Amino acid sequence: MQKYFIPKESLEKRIIDNSDAFHIIKVMRNRIGDQILVSDNDKTYLAEIASLENNKVSFEIIHEEAGINELPVFVTIFQGYPKGDKFEDIIKHSTELGCNEFYGVMMKRSIVKIDEKKKDSRLERFNKICKEASEQSLRYNMSRVTDILPLKKIDFSSYDKKILCYEESAKENEQSNFKSIISTLKKGDRVAILIGPEGGIDPDEVSYLIDKGFIPCGLGPRILRTETASMYALSAISYEMELK
């Protein structure tokens, strides 16, 4: 069943009248009486479509849905800003895998530069991908891209655990830090995972991050692309904490 994250006002008025209405009418070709899931990103409800006309969908709520499927920890991916549309792929797949929040991080070896004027439109686009990926994977809550910032403007103080995914650690065969962090996570912990851009992390940045409490971790003995590292980390958290 398709899920839609809708604004609180839409939920209160029981009316969807934005691009989601287009999706319901034209893409899914729903009819009166069909069921959908709606969420204001706080609670999720099973709903039945009551009318569809002129790009406006009204619905009635049947009941609140249980089944919260969020990771037991809050994960923020701090992604060294990559080339091309890789950040979009990272958002899409990491949202499926349970990530809660993303920052794009401008690092020394980031090749793309984002000027302030373009930032808002990028963030809007990225958050649309968060919404769609959250809907597709039936996430209970929506992920979000909070900001794109230079490394040294980010405040990491609110995190309980800080993981630095570090290629050099993999090369040096460091294979215990990541598991020792992940296997001792507690429900409700806030976890920061920092991943460098394609060219890796500059040694100055590594020192800076260690000062900020990050622990350099190898993610196994193979070299992972920047867009694969977050998937490894999130899959491991799910495997460790969600599977029995």
Add this chain to the structure above:
Amino acid sequence: MQKYFIPKESLEKRIIDNSDAFHIIKVMRNRIGDQILVSDNDKTYLAEIASLENNKVSFEIIHEEAGINELPVFVTIFQGYPKGDKFEDIIKHSTELGCNEFYGVMMKRSIVKIDEKKKDSRLERFNKICKEASEQSLRYNMSRVTDILPLKKIDFSSYDKKILCYEESAKENEQSNFKSIISTLKKGDRVAILIGPEGGIDPDEVSYLIDKGFIPCGLGPRILRTETASMYALSAISYEMELK
């Protein structure tokens, strides 16, 4: 350092004269004296470039490299043939994550049909992606795509463990089968992982696969896209078996 998987004859003659030579000369812009890694997919050697001319590179071997970084188990991904270029992304990322072998599986809900005439050129293309991804991630051995076959023509008898990634298991909150298989793997085991195409696995196919010894497994409580499932499974195997 860049790695190249080269034919046995190339290694014996100490000469590279195919597209890898182009890569060394034109893309990497290597010079005489630069070092590369070469492998005949059996052993890996550190080598020094002795000459470069007319799309031909000769090299001398310095020493054999240790550092085998293969997963402790042999993994074959049986991927329900997906739409678009998703299979290529799956090959690329799963190779980084340690997968040894792939089959494309024509299943009831596979939308793309591959006719026999096109199969060889597809396989050639896919195996080129295997080679490049294996080189990029410094895999000790190269992954391969062995064939594209209808489900019922595949012989699963050589596998010790058979995992069926099943969306309905995730929905029904089945969260113990996968971990109980992965946590009891032994070094050298052969593991088959079957993943359905976008539309999922038909109930008849599920019955058939269970008859063949597959165990339906949920990969956590969220719904994963077909291209994300293999990454979850491989990351979990690495986390369980390679990290300490």
